[in-house]
Amino acid sequence: MRKFKEFIIEKLILFSGLASIFFVVLIFLFLLKEGLAVFKTVGFFDFLLGKKWYPISEPARLGILPLILGSLLVTLGAALISIPIGVGCAVYIAEVAPLKIKEILKAGIELLAAIPSVVLGFIGMVTLVPWVKHMFKIPTGLTALSGSIMLAFMAMPTIVSIAEDALYSVPKAYKEGALALGATHWQAIYRVIVPAASPGIMAAVMLGLGRVIGETMAVMMITGNAAVIPRSILEPVRTLTATIAAEMGEAVVGSEHYFALFAVGIVLFVISFAINVGADLFLHKENK
Amino acid sequence: MRNSKQRQKIAFFLLFLATLLIVIPVGLIVVIIIQKGLPAINWQFLSDMPRKGMRAGGIFPAIVGTLYLVTGAIIFALPIGLFAAIYLSEYAKENFLTRVIKLAIVNLAGVPSVVYGLFGLALFVVFFKFGASILSGSLTLGIMILPIIITASREALESVPQSFREVSLSLGASKWQTIKNIVLPNAIPGILTGTILGLGRAAGETAPILFTVAAFYLPRLPASVFDQAMALPYHLYVISTQVPNVDEKIRYGTALVLLAMVLFMNLIAIIIRYQFRKKKKW
């Protein structure tokens, strides 16, 4: 009797273990199920490279190039800001900061990670957006730049914590070896420790940017949501994520617009999948 | 030599600056929200329905809705997540399947939140015909926080010394008895920490609930799991962007309640972790 009960429990454990695979596949399948229908009316390349996104005009124009470029522009801006600052902060926490300050800083980073994106979006709207408008004397502060700054913040907890882990796990002997040869602490950091941790730092950057590409609420609240091909970082843009979030509420289930938004979801899923698998390969390389 | 010392000084200063660039805005954000939101907080704000097109009154239904969603998500995600963690920590061998499972977890953690929203819409709302409901929203959020719970629980389970398992098995206990009586009780603080962090995440997310449950405005509280519900993060989004002329105080007040809720959960998680480390016996 007990054996039978345990047999059942162990099967449940096995099934739960497989649940993650099941859900990833399920997500992909349902995105495909709803999203592929759009290609009955729009060619694959017309969809990806089409320059116009007018989903509710007659006939609808469903080209997501402006959205892809919007996402890329915002992400690029966020990367330029968050990578140097994030990696710098990670190095500071892992190598330079005194023990007590280290704990406080880590708590601060965790705090940032915990703030809901809609709250950051709200704060961005009421502080950052007017500042950008004023600073650059432009008609609206709802721009790609505002989005990039806000998203850089959201990427930083990921970048800092994973990069710090990578730096921390560099064997102490490397550093001691460098110091014993007369290098300064800083020389040891940039010649020995950072190169040794570089696969982990790479993974940190990738996962941070993955977070940026997938971020939705904050970006929708502060980038202005104009679905046009952006010409400058000081213009409003619209990202892939914001498009789904803003339009799905109005799209009729089963309509072309609905299918198109799911197809955008497929694009996002594939991007995040590639980023996560890539980052995982880097992390694995580090472990070996 | 002097030159390199100088360079070190400059480099460390720059690193310090980078750190300040992150930490100071974080502090500012929290301070601003508390400072501007606190005047809005009173009993009526927390316990009343929204009035006058959400320009007055309280946020009670949004608070309740979020609590429902979070509870639902955890009821779904905790058993599966915990069992999955047990599988990985106690049963999985180092083989291809385990590698795929771990990769799946990483991917699940990386799927954009709005894609979870799409998925929830397609599977729960449309395919299973649950409609936009607490059930659909909870399930969607539950799948989203699954990787958080699995990862934290697995770490907690793996930190229980191997020797405890050996002792238990050597006394003739079965594998499951060993897990139930020895491994799980000693991993509970870590599991709890992960669960609460998952709760915090579920409470703060907006995109996954946009099309699966969230209601713009509801004059009454949800009566069953098949009802729509308001939710704090969505409510904040609505009154910040969709409704014109909302008093800034109400916006900040809503942001503060949401932030407080999420940070409170994180704080509890930190306290549990700290207490546990202090008490650890091995």
Place this chain on the structure above:
Amino acid sequence: MVKVKIETHDLNVWFGSVQAISRLNLEVYENEILSVIGPANSGKTTFLRALNRMNDLNPNYKMSGLVEMDRKDVSGLDVELLRRRVGMVFALPLPLPLSIFDNVAYGVRMHGMRGGQKLSRVVKESLKQAYLWDEVKGRLDESAFKLSGGQQQRLCIARTLAVEPEVILFDEPCSGLDPISTSKVEDAMVKLKEKYTIVLVTNNVKQAARVGDRTAFFLSSELIEVDKTEKIFTAPDDSRTDGYIRGKFG
């Protein structure tokens, strides 16, 4: 005529590509203490863990040959039942993070014993047999971690006894203990052989001489010789045995 309790036939054990035991043929008699000595990595502990199949826990473990208890192949037995019959005391005192009482009661509870009175009796008897009862009888509800190292090790012995095994495997049980605690544990072992069959793996050659009826000497995964303890320590057949007990291999 002595009765054979456990025997191995051509036992080979590998962990990955490393052979830990080669062609081992060894018998353990009922109600004796068999001491197993040898330098580190000579296969002593692997031999011990083959008897209650604890080696199975290692994913890289492979074996060939036969381990028999009462003339039955142990790999054919239910592993939980086998481990109830073959108890084990580990090198370091390893109390479970439970109270003293619950530590001793753990095994029997897992085998389904309920009921306070019966359980209390088992716990008391086991603690008495391990010479620990007098020291802990007033504080059975305290955490086992509050005991001293020697007390903890005797608690582990009591925990093993509570399951009423037929064979007890001791894996260097005194390696972490001071001389006084060691002698208490040794006293307990000598008393226990009246009821149990004991296999004692030890790094301490003198301990083997003190408590073992017979002694087996392992060297680099092979059994060099096994004989009456007296003979091993006075006139071993193999010069390597002589060398080891005189301290040539440290």
